[in-house]
Amino acid sequence: MLPTPFRPLSYFWVSFRRTWMSTLSASFFTPLLYLASLGVGLGSLVGHGQRLASLGGEDYLSFVAPALFAGTAMQVAIGQATYEVWGACNPWSGAYRSMQASPISTGQIMAGHMAWIAARALLACALYLAVSAAFGAVKSPEAVAGLAVGPLTGLAFAAPLAAYSVRARHDQPFSLVFRLLMLPLFLFSGTFFPVSQLPVGLRYLAYALPLWHAVELSRSLYAGTFEPLAGSGHVVYLAAVAGAGLLVARRSYEARLSR
Amino acid sequence: MTTSTRVSARRLTKRFGDFTAVDGIDFEVRAGEVFGFLGPNGAGKSSTMRMVGATSDRSGGELSVLGLDPSHHGTQIRSRLGVVPQEDNLDLELSVSDNLYVYGRYFGLPRRQLRGRIAELLEFAQLSERAADKVDNLSGGMKRRLTIARGLINEPELVLLDEPTTGLDPQARHLLWDRLYSLKQDGVTLVLTTHYMDEAEQLCDRLVVMDKGRIIAAGSPRELVDRYVTKEVVELRFPAGQARRAAPRTDGLARRVEVIADRLLLYTDDGDATAEHVASSTLQPVSTLVRRASLEDVFLSLTGRQLDD
Ligand SMILES: Nc1ncnc2c1ncn2[C@@H]1O[C@H](COP(=O)(O)OP(=O)(O)OP(=O)(O)O)[C@@H](O)[C@H]1O
Ligand SMILES: [Mg+2]
Numbered sequence: 387m388l389p390t391p392f393r394p395l396s397y398f399w400v401s402f403r404r405t406w407m408s409t410l411s412a413s414f415f416t417p418l419l420y421l422a423s424l425g426v427g428l429g430s431l432v433g434h435g436q437r438l439a440s441l442g443g444e445d446y447l448s449f450v451a452p453a454l455f456a457g458t459a460m461q462v463a464i465g466q467a468t469y470e471v472w473g474a475c476n477p478w479s480g481a482y483r484s485m486q487a488s489p490i491s492t493g494q495i496m497a498g499h500m501a502w503i504a505a506r507a508l509l510a511c512a513l514y515l516a517v518s519a520a521f522g523a524v525k526s527p528e529a530v531a532g533l534a535v536g537p538l539t540g541l542a543f544a545a546p547l548a549a550y551s552v553r554a555r556h557d558q559p560f561s562l563v564f565r566l567l568m569l570p571l572f573l574f575s576g577t578f579f580p581v582s583q584l585p586v587g588l589r590y591l592a593y594a595l596p597l598w599h600a601v602e603l604s605r606s607l608y609a610g611t612f613e614p615l616a617g618s619g620h621v622v623y624l625a626a627v628a629g630a631g632l633l634v635a636r637r638s639y640e641a642r643l644s645r
Numbered sequence: 646m647t648t649s650t651r652v653s654a655r656r657l658t659k660r661f662g663d664f665t666a667v668d669g670i671d672f673e674v675r676a677g678e679v680f681g682f683l684g685p686n687g688a689g690k691s692s693t694m695r696m697v698g699a700t701s702d703r704s705g706g707e708l709s710v711l712g713l714d715p716s717h718h719g720t721q722i723r724s725r726l727g728v729v730p731q732e733d734n735l736d737l738e739l740s741v742s743d744n745l746y747v748y749g750r751y752f753g754l755p756r757r758q759l760r761g762r763i764a765e766l767l768e769f770a771q772l773s774e775r776a777a778d779k780v781d782n783l784s785g786g787m788k789r790r791l792t793i794a795r796g797l798i799n800e801p802e803l804v805l806l807d808e809p810t811t812g813l814d815p816q817a818r819h820l821l822w823d824r825l826y827s828l829k830q831d832g833v834t835l836v837l838t839t840h841y842m843d844e845a846e847q848l849c850d851r852l853v854v855m856d857k858g859r860i861i862a863a864g865s866p867r868e869l870v871d872r873y874v875t876k877e878v879v880e881l882r883f884p885a886g887q888a889r890r891a892a893p894r895t896d897g898l899a900r901r902v903e904v905i906a907d908r909l910l911l912y913t914d915d916g917d918a919t920a921e922h923v924a925s926s927t928l929q930p931v932s933t934l935v936r937r938a939s940l941e942d943v944f945l946s947l948t949g950r951q952l953d954d
Contacts, residue, residue: 387753390720396750400743401736478781480734486700487734487796488751489724644702 394498451523507540526610545631681852727801877916
């Protein structure tokens with residue numbers, strides 16, 4: 387018999403089967419377009435495609451590709467942890483309400499959905515990794531270990547956001563989450579240019595936010611320059627955010643779903 | 646509590662903030678019976694059902710479901726329970742059969758076993774032809790039938806049905822009554838809530854009447870009618886606004902008289918005799934109807950209000 391904690395996944399899997407084609411093709415073409423325009427197009431202007439000391443000794447394509455890897459995990463997680471979580475506790479879905487009537491506990495509903503989001507981040511990152519490898523942006527086999535960074539980054543964003551979304555009455559605030567949270571993070575976390583270019587205050591702000599850690603981690607794995615000390619620092623940071631997020635999400639789910 | 650008790654509640658209470666939705670109720674559901682909660686909107690029926698269904702914590706009192714305490718053994722209780730909530734909680738985006746499949750997986754049923762079970766339940770809900778349709782495209786009554794069928798996926802020993810037939814057409818309702826009756830024949834215990842007197846009378850072995858969070862009467866449908874009303878009722882209809890004025894002239898014609906809008910209800914043990922007395926009196930109603938007393942009358946006599954006020 388399927389153990390109870392895994393049972394919510396049946397729901398997400400069956401829903402996913404309806405839309406997998408569009409999901410997969412989006413996860414394939416989006417990185418293709420980004421890498422072609424930013425990595426190759428813009429990259430040909432930045433240092434004429436040469437390695438630059440200011441980019442940590444990388445050419446622009448190799449600099450930006452791992453950052454987009456981390457950004458992919460973040461985007462998937464934020465999309466799922468806002469509209470999908472909110473939808474799952476609303477009348478037209480009934481997903482959470484049905485699970486509640488079954489042996490599945492509230493904590494397992496939360497954990498199940500987070501596990502699903504982590505799996506979706508992993509899937510998108512795997513596709514991204516393949517596409518970026520085809521562009522020649524992957525320099526080291528260590529990049530495969532980056533596949534673990536995808537779900538970890540995903541959870542660091544998904545868990546705290548889900549804690550918010552599950553209690554949200556309306557879905558309007560989510561567009562603000564995208565514009566005021568995701569977009570600035572995506573643009574200024576050392577993704578498209580090194581954080582050293584930022585004013586000091588903003589630089590420390592970038593250090594304090596999760597995406598920068600995910601970007602740094604991915605970059606070191608893509609380039610094969612992973613250092614255990616710095617690397618584990620990033621991992622611990624992301625895991626701490628994810629863990630704290632899960633604790634808060636747990637309480638949020640209990641509050642929203644208990645009646 | 647004995648081994649034949651499936652649900653037992655003592656001083657069971659549910660509060661939402663300062664508001665008390667269920668106010669210290671006592672009841673016991675025995676194995677194999679159909680037990681009903683009857684009451685107007687807001688009486689606390691659904692709040693009670695959710696506590697019994699182990700999806701809502703009680704605020705006070707004692708509750709035992711299948712011999713277990715829902716606040717500690719929610720998972721075990723829910724795995725043996727069938728729940729049909731008042732509001733359908735189907736997934737509108739998924740197909741009819743996927744809704745059954747996914748729900749079955751929540752109960753840990755293996756894929757192979759589910760295939761047969763889904764076919765049976767589609768048959769039960771008369772939705773076999775619609776198996777591949779998106780639930781969103783079903784009519785309200787079809788959704789209701791699917792929700793009911795889905796609640797039976799785990800072959801529960803206790804089924805909670807919150808207003809199961811609301812939204813069903815008369816034919817579907819009678820069919821469901823038959824199906825519920827056959828579940829009972831199989832030894833399944835049923836707890837249901839309803840607004841419908843005829844439903845309670847048809848299905849329930851015993852029931853409680855709830856109002857404002859309290860139980861105001863309990864017994865079999867027959868007992869309640871015997872205790873709170875007479876065997877028969879003579880309904881007299883009057884032109885608008887005249888029923889109340891006619892009421893005093895019914896003195897001596899019936900054991901008790903109620904005024905409901907433009908009608909007078911005369912409670913009597915011999916309806917035909919009373920109707921004859923009415924005919925030879927100065928009352929002159931627009932129409933006269935003799936009928937058996939129902940739970941509607943019980944509710945009216947207990948509260949002075951109609952059930953759907
Ligand atoms: N989650 C909740 N928060 C606050 N109040 C609630 C909540 N659920 C129910 N109530 C209140 O508790 C009271 C009883 O509600 P309940 O749904 O149990 O009634 P009911 O007998 O099922 O009514 P109906 O026949 O309309 O379904 C109502 O006044 C309702 O507003
Ligand atoms: Mg109700």
